[in-house]
Amino acid sequence: MSSTEASLPEKPERVFDREDEWDALVAFARDGGAQPRLGVVTGRLRQGKTFLLEALTRALGGFYFGAQQVTQADALSRLADELARYTNEPSSRHWRGWEDAVDALLALGGRGAVPVVIDEFPHLVRQSPSLPSVLHSAFRSHDGGRSGQARLLLSGSDLPLMRRVFSTASPLRELAGLDLTVGPFDFRRAARFWGIEDPALALLVHAVVGGTPAYRRDYVCDDAPGDRQDFDAWVCRTVLDPRKPLFREAYHLLQEETDHVDRALCHSALSAVASGCSTQGQVADCLAAPLTDTARCLGLLVENGLLHSAPDAFRPHLIRLHVAEPLLAFEHVAVGPRRSALEQQDAAGVWKRARPVFDSVVARSHFAQICRDWVLGFAGPDVFGAHPVSAARGALPDPEHSGGRDVAADVVVHGHGTGREAALLSVGLARWDEVMDTHHLEQLRSLLALLADRGDDVTRARPACYGGAGFTPALRAAEAEGHVVLVGLDRLYGHR
Known part of the structure; x- marks a missing residue:
């Protein structure tokens, strides 16, 4: 381990999990480059973005500002007060606009790499639509030779606005050295x-x-x-x-x-x-x-x-x-x-x-979605004979019924490929409160026959039963003979 790695702060104990997110944020904040850098943190409300970013600034001595839904003048005034408290200087700044404020924030990196967080950035953009352009100009001027190691992190929970501001067509997109999404915990x-x-x-x-x-x-x-x-x-x-x-x-x-x-x-x-x-x-x-x-x-x-x-x-x-x-x-x-x-x-x-x-x-319905999540997040290539790429619900019209009835599968697993060319690895049924039996396996075999009749390659497809209430001995015997994949709650949650 290098001395740089040894000096990196450990994630605070009060931050549950989020190891990958923490490591990405610390690596960005401690990047040794001589120029300022821009990072983007997105995620829906209540997911812990603020909790994580506040912990980061505390651990690294950075600056945190939580934007609110106020006018531009009020936002600049509040930012000036917060910055004065952070630098222990009198709050006597008279910024003409965001150009001055952004320069002051980037100047915080004059003595070394430091995280500078603006949380709920969309609140500012709504009142100051030109702010993204101001940021772009400020970073470009630093690229021209002005030094400073501020690591500016812009966070927001307004997903549509954040996507627009940092879309591939936005000039800010090319400046972002970090694009981190903080989502809900998996199951x-x-x-x-x-x-x-x-x-x-x-x-x-x-x-x-x-x-x-x-x-x-x-x-x-x-x-x-x-x-x-x-x-x-x-x-x-x-x-x-x-x-x-x-x-x-x-x-x-x-x-x-x-x-x-x-x-x-x-x-x-x-x-x-x-x-x-x-x-x-x-x-x-x-x-x-x-x-x-x-x-x-x-x-x-x-x-x-x-x-x-x-x-x-x-x-x-x-x-x-x-x-x-x-x-x-x-x-x-x-x-x-x-x-x-x-x-x-x-x-x-x-x-x-x-x-x-x-x-x-x-x-x-939630159990079926958890089963699909398990396929993509936790099922190894040995379960279905290859690495799963997608897991979705699928339904076909039942040829024996003309009234619009469908033959459906809750968990359809495909491997590599696109469209109809993607390898079909498995078709599965998910039953939360029903003990699964061999008639469920027969339903899956009938569906596979229907898919074969329409020209799909089903030679690699493995029937799978996902059961929240368990499986009958007959279905367990079919599993032992390699005819079906069984996934119960213990397997879903990694208990076996």
Whole structure:
């Protein structure tokens, strides 16, 4: 280990996980180049960007400024005050505009590499649209010979605006030496973060709050369910308690992450997708809304990271949607229809009526998504005979039914290749609350036969059953004979 590596600060203990993000930030902040550098940190609200960046500036003696939604003059004044406190100088700056402020920030690197953080950068850009050009000019002037080792990190949770400011067409893009996304914890990390060892309980909790760090630390005061029997009570005392911030978080998420005037349509669209409508057409039909309005609304939700979209595994021209934030699915399917009752009645009674819907719709759909995430994040090439490149839902029209019925697979795994040329590695069914048996395997074999009939190469495809409630001895025997891949909760969570 070099002396430089030995001197790098360790990640503070209070920052859970985030080793890769921390290492990337420290490497950027400690880069030994003689010129200023620009880095970009993005991620949706509540994911811990501020927590991480504040820890970085504390560890390295850097400067942190959290922007707010104020006028340009007010923002410059607040920045001047914060900078004066940081440098221990009188706050007597009279900046004419952002040109002076940016020069002052870059001057902080005059004595060596130092991180300079502007958090929620989009708040500044909305009031000062020329700020990106000012930054570009300032960095270009430093390229001309002005020294300084400021490591300027611009962070933001307004994903559409951050994409526009740092798009491939933006002059700032070519200056960015770091482009870091801070996302939710994956389902395994989330289980460790919540301190849950039981995989069934971990999945239930993840189906409610996902992998957003703030929902444990700040929103429920570290209240985690003690065991599976405590899950219902935990739901009642956290997300269903009107006194807890998590109770209205789904509403605030939509308010904060979209500026769409028709938020009612957005709420209804989320409800439709969470309830099983997975295409634009299905959502439009469910809402009885014009397809153009529905498409605009869904596009906004995708752009803001509240919905994910992906091509159907068998029909790539068909785009399928799923809710990206579990709390939104939980709210719009299980809680929303009963919210008025929660304001007046005992939460336990309301949840008792909502629990069957949660199990049959929310948890079932979430389990299928977790299985797809497992394929891409944790399944090695030995599981399917090659490295998985994509895992998606797929459906084909059933030739034996003319009424629009589909033959579907929850987890379709492809290897390298594009479109129909991508190697089909596996077709799988995911069943959260149903013990899986050989008839599920027969369904998969029938689907493979249908794919072969339409000309797909299925010679490498392995049937797979993903079961949250286990497998029958007959299906276990089929696994032993190499006829099917079985993935249960223990395997999903890396317990075997």
